[in-house]
Amino acid sequence: MxxxxxxxxxxxxxxxxxxxxxxxxxxxxxxxxxxxxxxxxxxxxxxxxxxxxxxxxxxxxxxxxxxxxxxxxxxxxxxxxxxxxxxxxxxxxxxxxxxxxxxxxTELIDQPLAVDPDALSVRCGAGVKTAQIDAAAAEFDLFLAPDPGARAISVIGGNVATNAGGALGLAYGVIRHHVLGLEYATVNGDIHRVRRGGADEGMVDLLIGSEGTLGLITAVDLALLPAPPCRHSLVARCVDAAAAARATIALLERGFLPARIEFMDDVAVRAVQAARDRGLDLSVGAYLLIEFVGRGSRPQRQVEAALQALQGTGGIDAEKVAGQRERSYWEARHAITSSLARVRPGKIGEDICLPRTRLPDAVDRIKQIAAELDLPIALFGHIGDGTLHPNVLYDPLDEDQRARAAAALGRIAETSIELGGVLSGEHGLGRVKRDHLEAAFDADTLAVFQRLRDAADPGAVLNRPLQWVGR
Ligand SMILES: Cc1cc2nc3c(=O)[nH]c(=O)nc-3n(C[C@H](O)[C@H](O)[C@H](O)COP(=O)(O)OP(=O)(O)OC[C@H]3O[C@@H](n4cnc5c(N)ncnc54)[C@H](O)[C@@H]3O)c2cc1C
Known part of the structure; x- marks a missing residue:
């Protein structure tokens, strides 16, 4: 199907x-x-x-x-x-x-996994699981900053090919910012190595996010960072999704830089609670989960200051959380994707990324699309860096719902473009966004993508349905 x-x-x-x-x-x-x-x-x-x-x-x-x-x-x-x-x-x-x-x-190309604690780096085969890299780094009190939600299953080659992000993207950026070098195979069967700092740095950046259209990544060199020893969270109950977006902007405009600001709306909360009671309040319009990390008492002081700053923001009721309650909230956030089937059996998601000032408009418009097309749309994501994951929920066996879900997807993409955002913050364009490319990129840019692609792979052997390069 x-x-x-x-x-x-x-x-x-x-x-x-x-x-x-x-x-x-x-x-x-x-x-x-x-x-x-x-x-x-x-x-x-x-x-x-x-x-x-x-x-x-x-x-x-x-x-x-x-x-x-x-x-x-x-x-x-x-x-x-x-x-x-x-x-x-x-x-x-x-x-x-x-x-x-x-x-x-590529999952069996999983050697080596070699951490160099002095150089704060790791070299690994493309098939090494993202979480395994984290575990190896943790032995040296280091960590890999990009933290994609599926890291227990995804592998580093796939993360690099999609330029993956994660909740920590707000403070640490996406995987592009942590790749030091790459090894890749060409369609001719050659193997090349490219790295940052040399004339080939541009090739590193082209391969990152190229979704397998320029070559097959076989090994990756990554930067690691010292793991922050302390972390403290606060949770904000928001009257609606737009209030959550406004609170996010207010915090960042006042100079706060949390490690993560995550967001889930009422539809997402309903799904998570239906899957398992995690003590979430079904009457809220949206939740914000905010975490500060660092050394000593600094993150705790930042939580206190952020709570004060949020007091002046309308429609927000925020509190500090710790221990099991804190874990429960973060687990709830991670459980959203797997819980959405509790609302409707099918889902199709976007991962638009917007200038933060346009987030209140964006969430309002997406709610409007859901109302007009009469389909639930769960809204959640890494709101701190502008990434939203609107997931349109539908019944795949119902033709009418399928058509409305496809229409919703198109309108969400248009909304992002109109508000100055992009089609993909982190998942890549894949096949899902193919129909929106002409709206997102001008014809000359698409032609350049195609020429790059033709130069690397004239027979369009690799990932043929994805007829563009990078982002
Ligand atoms: C529950 C859940 C949560 C998620 N959360 C996040 C998140 O927080 N952030 C995020 O960025 N993504 C997230 N994702 C999406 C997904 O995990 C990422 O896109 C991830 O980077 C894909 O990695 P993978 O190894 O599974 O790659 P695949 O899904 O196997 O492939 C992804 C793309 O990369 C290409 N590719 C794979 N390996 C190579 C290679 N070696 N060389 C060249 N091309 C290659 C494929 O052809 C494909 O186009 C989530 C997914 C799920 C299911």
Whole structure:
């Protein structure tokens, strides 16, 4: 089922018989590293985006960069499309393969994972799970600042390919700001290394966020930071989503820089509470969760000062939280995505990112879209850095709801563009935002994207449905 896609007739260029194909790839990666059984192909035909599916010919699992490069070159020489895959947690259908294509799964390229505590850096294979990097860094009281919500499953190659962010993006930026160098395979089967500080720095930046359209990332060098020893939180109950947005702006304008300002509206709260009672107040219009980190008593003092500052902001009732209550609130925030099915069985999400001053307008307009199209839209996200995740909730078996959900998606994208925002703050464009590219980028810019793409991959082997480069 491809609920939201307008099919554009992508085709596999040349057909090779199934068993021949399997044997050719098995020669490169080993027979156990090639799967063509229906359950594997079903599993690797989807990512975390509801409503998108492909039917790949094979899923291939190289364990080294050299094997990945050779598999990519073989696919290219056979005229087969390749979908690069990391942990498969894309919410933009970026890792949903084309029918008949080869999925190159990078999750077994998981060596090395080498922390250099003196250089405050780590080198890892593209398939290392994001949370594993954090765990390895923690042994040296260090941490990887970008904290994407699915980090227990996503891998670092996928994070770099999407320029992933997270709740800590407000204070520390997205993964682009922490990549020191990359190793990647080209469609010719070559392996290149590029790093910051040299003339090749521009290539590092092009690859970050290119969603697998320029090359297959096989290893990453990352900066680590000393872990802040103390953290303190406050929670604000807000009369509505716009009040939460105004409070966020007020805090930042007054010079506060929390590590995280997270937001969840009443629809998100309802979903989380329906999944499990976490003590959230169903009568609030929205919650803000705000965390300060640092050394000694500083974060605690910042919480006190922020509480005072919020007193003058309308529609807000804020308090300090600690211990189990604090954990409960943060767990509730992380449980939103997995709880939305409690409201409607299907969901399709945007991750628009807006100038902060336009956030009150944006949330009001999205509420209006929900009312006009008569569909619940859960609003949550990293509001501190302007990222909102409006998730349109619908029943995939109901044609009318599907059509209204698609319309809502389009109107949310238009709203972001009109208010000076972008289509994607962190998930990437993938297939989900493909229909909005002409509205978001001018024709010359799209043409430059295409020329870059053509230069790196003239046969459009890699991630063929994503016909643009970077963001
Ligand atoms: C519950 C949940 C919470 C999430 N929270 C966040 C969040 O806070 N912040 C955020 O940014 N995202 C978030 N996401 C989205 C997702 O986790 C990120 O986009 C993540 O970076 C994808 O990594 P992955 O390894 O799963 O990549 P995949 O989903 O496998 O792939 C993502 C894209 O990268 C390409 N790709 C993958 N590996 C490579 C490679 N080695 N070389 C070249 N291209 C490659 C794929 O082709 C695809 O286009 C969330 C997802 C879920 C399900």
């Amino acid at each position: 491809q609920a939201f896609e307008s099919p554009r007739g992508y085709q596999v260029v040349r057909q090779v018989s199934g068993s021949d194909l399997q044997a050719r790839f098995a020669e490169i990666v080993g027979p156990r590293q090639v799967r063509s059984d229906p359950s594997s192909l079903a599993a690797y035909g989807i990512d975390a985006t509801v409503g998108y599916r492909g039917y790949p010919a094979l899923a291939v699992f190289p364990t080294t960069a050299a094997a990945a490069a050779s598999a990519l070159a073989l696919a290219g020489s056979l005229g087969l499309a390749v979908t690069a895959r990391g942990g498969g947690t894309s919410l933009a259908a970026g890792a949903t393969p084309l029918d008949g294509s080869i999925v190159i799964c």
